[in-house]
Amino acid sequence: MKRLLIYLxxxxxxxxxxxxxxxxxxAGAAKPxxxxxxxxxxxxxxxxxxGNGHTYLEKPIRDSLQFTVGGALGNQLVLLLDSxxxxxxxxxxxxEARTQINDSSxxxxxxxxxxxxxxxxxxxxxxxxVRFQDRHYHFFVRWLxxxxxxxxxxxxxxxxxxxxxxxxxxxxxxxxxIWDNVNERFQEKTWWDRRxxxxxxxxxxxxxxxxxxxxxxxxxVEYLFIEGLYYTWKATGDDQWMASNLDNAxxxxxxxxxxxxxxxxxxxxxxxxxxxxxxxxxxTEDAARVGGDVMVxxxxxxxxxxxxGDNTGMAAxxxxxxxxxxxxxxxxxxxxxxxxxxxxxxxIDSLAWNGQFYTHHIPEDPDVHRDLGVDQSQQVSLSNxxxxxxxxxxxxxxxxxxxxxxxxxxxxxxxxxxxxxxYPPFERGxxxxxxxxxxxxxxxxxxxxxxxxxxxxxxxxxxEAYGVDILNRIQAxxxxxxxxxxxxYRGAMPEPPTQNFQPVALGTLANTSHPGGALxxxxxITANRENGQRAFNGIPFLISEGAANALRITExxxxxxxxxxxxxxSLYLLHTGSSGRYAGEVRLLYSDGSTFTDYIxxxxxxxxWFEAIPRKKGPICKxxxxxxxxHHFVAYYNYGLNxxxxxxxxxxxxxxGTEDGREWIIKAVTLSDHPVYFAPGIASRxxxxxxxxxxxxxxxxxxxxxxxxxxxxxxxxxxxxRWAATDEQKVETVVHLPASDSYVAYQxxxxxxxxLMTLKATGNAVHRSYRILLPETYNxxxxxxxxxxxxxxxxxxxxxxxxxxRTDKGGVEQFRIELSAI
Numbered sequence: 001m002k003r004l005l006i007y008l009x010x011x012x013x014x015x016x017x018x019x020x021x022x023x024x025x026x027a028g029a030a031k032p033x034x035x036x037x038x039x040x041x042x043x044x045x046x047x048x049x050x051g052n053g054h055t056y057l058e059k060p061i062r063d064s065l066q067f068t069v070g071g072a073l074g075n076q077l078v079l080l081l082d083s084x085x086x087x088x089x090x091x092x093x094x095x096e097a098r099t100q101i102n103d104s105s106x107x108x109x110x111x112x113x114x115x116x117x118x119x120x121x122x123x124x125x126x127x128x129x130v131r132f133q134d135r136h137y138h139f140f141v142r143w144l145x146x147x148x149x150x151x152x153x154x155x156x157x158x159x160x161x162x163x164x165x166x167x168x169x170x171x172x173x174x175x176x177x178i179w180d181n182v183n184e185r186f187q188e189k190t191w192w193d194r195r196x197x198x199x200x201x202x203x204x205x206x207x208x209x210x211x212x213x214x215x216x217x218x219x220x221v222e223y224l225f226i227e228g229l230y231y232t233w234k235a236t237g238d239d240q241w242m243a244s245n246l247d248n249a250x251x252x253x254x255x256x257x258x259x260x261x262x263x264x265x266x267x268x269x270x271x272x273x274x275x276x277x278x279x280x281x282x283x284t285e286d287a288a289r290v291g292g293d294v295m296v297x298x299x300x301x302x303x304x305x306x307x308x309g310d311n312t313g314m315a316a317x318x319x320x321x322x323x324x325x326x327x328x329x330x331x332x333x334x335x336x337x338x339x340x341x342x343x344x345x346x347x348i349d350s351l352a353w354n355g356q357f358y359t360h361h362i363p364e365d366p367d368v369h370r371d372l373g374v375d376q377s378q379q380v381s382l383s384n385x386x387x388x389x390x391x392x393x394x395x396x397x398x399x400x401x402x403x404x405x406x407x408x409x410x411x412x413x414x415x416x417x418x419x420x421x422x423y424p425p426f427e428r429g430x431x432x433x434x435x436x437x438x439x440x441x442x443x444x445x446x447x448x449x450x451x452x453x454x455x456x457x458x459x460x461x462x463x464e465a466y467g468v469d470i471l472n473r474i475q476a477x478x479x480x481x482x483x484x485x486x487x488x489y490r491g492a493m494p495e496p497p498t499q500n501f502q503p504v505a506l507g508t509l510a511n512t513s514h515p516g517g518a519l520x521x522x523x524x525i526t527a528n529r530e531n532g533q534r535a536f537n538g539i540p541f542l543i544s545e546g547a548a549n550a551l552r553i554t555e556x557x558x559x560x561x562x563x564x565x566x567x568x569x570s571l572y573l574l575h576t577g578s579s580g581r582y583a584g585e586v587r588l589l590y591s592d593g594s595t596f597t598d599y600i601x602x603x604x605x606x607x608x609w610f611e612a613i614p615r616k617k618g619p620i621c622k623x624x625x626x627x628x629x630x631h632h633f634v635a636y637y638n639y640g641l642n643x644x645x646x647x648x649x650x651x652x653x654x655x656x657g658t659e660d661g662r663e664w665i666i667k668a669v670t671l672s673d674h675p676v677y678f679a680p681g682i683a684s685r686x687x688x689x690x691x692x693x694x695x696x697x698x699x700x701x702x703x704x705x706x707x708x709x710x711x712x713x714x715x716x717x718x719x720x721x722r723w724a725a726t727d728e729q730k731v732e733t734v735v736h737l738p739a740s741d742s743y744v745a746y747q748x749x750x751x752x753x754x755x756l757m758t759l760k761a762t763g764n765a766v767h768r769s770y771r772i773l774l775p776e777t778y779n780x781x782x783x784x785x786x787x788x789x790x791x792x793x794x795x796x797x798x799x800x801x802x803x804x805x806r807t808d809k810g811g812v813e814q815f816r817i818e819l820s821a822i
């Protein structure tokens with residue numbers, strides 16, 4: 001620092017006049033751990049100063065010197081000093097970082113890219129904004145809950161975090177209640193007004209332009225506000241901002257632990273109506289008691305109970321708030337809040353812990369029994385995965401992990417994973433259309449939220465191989481949905497019906513070769529046929545191999561008749577079209593002279609040029625195939641039509657095109673003895689995808705890559721690479737917080753025999769705690785730092801062994817870890 005001040009004192013003096021020149025081997029911004037070479041025309045002492053003013057390199061130089069870039073980001077200085085410490089020459093360069101993983105197999109590099117893509121969605125939008133009280137607020141999702149959970153992953157990519165919490169602090173209700181979400185209003189009174197005005201659970205703002213809502217049944221919002229405040233403070237390092245929001249946090253805590261809608265006097269715990277874990281839909285039976293609204297609660301009629309996740313979440317948030325209060329100098333209040341959190345945890349452990357996991361819901365009235373078709377004492381709900389990463393004992397954490405491992409062994413064969421919203425799901429009791437059908441979304445759906453939380457907990461508690469396995473399976477699952485990770489998948493696929501098909505030959509109606517030699521997955525569309533047929537979406541079609549293999553309907557030949565003379569429950573088309581909203585009509589001509597007409601609009605056909613996909617909610621049409629011939633881009637679609645008169649014989653099918661120049665290409669037709677059925681896709685719905693993807697990001701970066709902030713803005717970190725649980729031999733990792741421009745970077749390498757690890761690490765932190773997973777066959781290690789022996793310890797977590805040590809030197813550190821078996 002002294003030499004930096006000397007430099008600043010003389011920085012206005014031109015140093016080039018003396019002839020001393022420093023140059024760098026590469027131009028442009030440098031990256032952490034990049035090797036640079038500095039050249040000089042005069043020997044001296046070289047110093048490199050990082051963006052925080054710390055000198056992390058001091059070495060003599062003659063002609064050139066190679067060094068590794070490290071320390072804090074920003075403008076770094078290279079100083080050439082004489083023997084008396086006077087500056088002879090200087091230069092500056094910029095160092096910048098971004099979150100990334102570069103592993104030898106590229107597996108986890110690809111996974112992180114997929115997760116980022118899933119967090120920003122198909123719009124490629126990292127965040128949204130809303131204007132409130134002449135200020136623009138950024139958020140990842142306009143629901144506070146979703147924003148806070150998404151923050152776990154997006155904080156490593158997005159710089160503006162504080163206003164997402166400020167929005168809910170600035171709008172906080174006078175009694176401390178935190179709103180669930182904010183939305184634009186397009187009419188004076190909305191559906192939400194009619195439902196939630198009764199308890200002050202809705203409020204308009206900005207002269208009616210905005211609407212703040214609180215879903216009455218929810219009871220996780222206050223603790224999530226505190227958690228979001230804590231995460232944001234850690235990422236930004238803005239102590240003053242954090243302290244300015246402590247009164248809001250305390251008021252939210254007071255509301256949650258005193259308000260009659262939220263607080264159980266009987267159990268001295270947070271309460272709610274009967275919902276599936278943290279979601280906002282009650283049973284139809286409970287909804288009927290308050291007028292039929294599944295989100296409404298009433299003090300005199302709702303049958304309240306204790307959902308453990310609300311309480312383990314608030315207990316954890318009390319610990320976060322206690323830490324923030326202590327940091328801000330509020331020692332007495334910090335102790336009070338910490339004790340409150342401890343008491344909550346003790347009470348919920350006593351009430352809901354069953355020895356293996358937390359029981360989903362405990363009624364306040366023990367005489368309340370709901371017939372929901374399942375043994376509720378055996379249901380494992382998703383807050384167990386969240387609680388795994390909260391302040392509970394290690395034996396409980398291991399029991400939860402092993403519970404999910406057991407579920408994996410017994411779950412349906414078609415399930416994509418054991419990461420259920422609740423398992424087993426409810427058989428009945430929830431209304432159709434409110435996202436709670438069996439094996440969907442909140443009622444037995446499989447979610448990446450649980451996968452991420454479970455993997456994170458596995459890495460932290462000695463189940464590293466299981467954590468790696470979860471990440472690998474999540475990546476494989478995303479690859480099935482176009483390298484995009486949905487937040488919810490179907491917990492089990494329905495059994496397909498038994499049906500018989502009868503393909504109908506186009507015969508002489510075929511009048512064109514379409515798509516003109518295009519390929520499907522590298523092969524002609526007529527390849528890989530069985531019995532002359534080709535199946536798409538499970539439906540067999542008879543496709544001509546002749547010169548003419550499709551019926552092309554245009555304005556010139558707009559009416560075509562295909563002879564059938566059969567009965568059918570349904571029929572399927574393999575077809576495509578040119579641009580336009582309407583392709584034509586299908587008319588069934590029955591033997592008794594009657595007809596039925598079906599109009600082919602955009603939900604029933606796609607455009608061949610743009611690979612159009614009909615809306616997800618329309619199960620009557622699905623993409624069949626797309627050519628990958630670079631000269632003939634063509635997509636085809638399956639459309640299913642239910643025959644309204646299956647008892648009648650269909651003499652013929654008449655196709656009638658349009659008179660507007662549109663083309664309609666029909667490749668094949670197939671009849672079926674069963675109503676239209678397309679196997680549903682594996683993705684479910686209901687949860688923002690960025691929420692789930694963020695949970696996996698946090699498992700990947702903090703769990704497998706092992707970088708955890710133990711201070712504020714990464715001024716004290718844990719670096720715990722767990723790559724020994726994978727097959728990766730070489731990994732470069734950068735974990736960056738743009739909100740404070742703080743980071744950790746390391747290069748990990750394991751030699752082929754597996755007896756030597758090397759680790760080169762840097763970052764803005766001076767205080768670093770290292771905890772490095774050893775391969776299974778080794779239980780001893782000797783460590784050197786920058787060539788000097790270093791005192792290290794061996795620790796055991798379950799069956800896993802780690803070598804641990806601390807350093808307080810900062811800069812760039814090179815470790816050599818020699819492994820052996822005792």
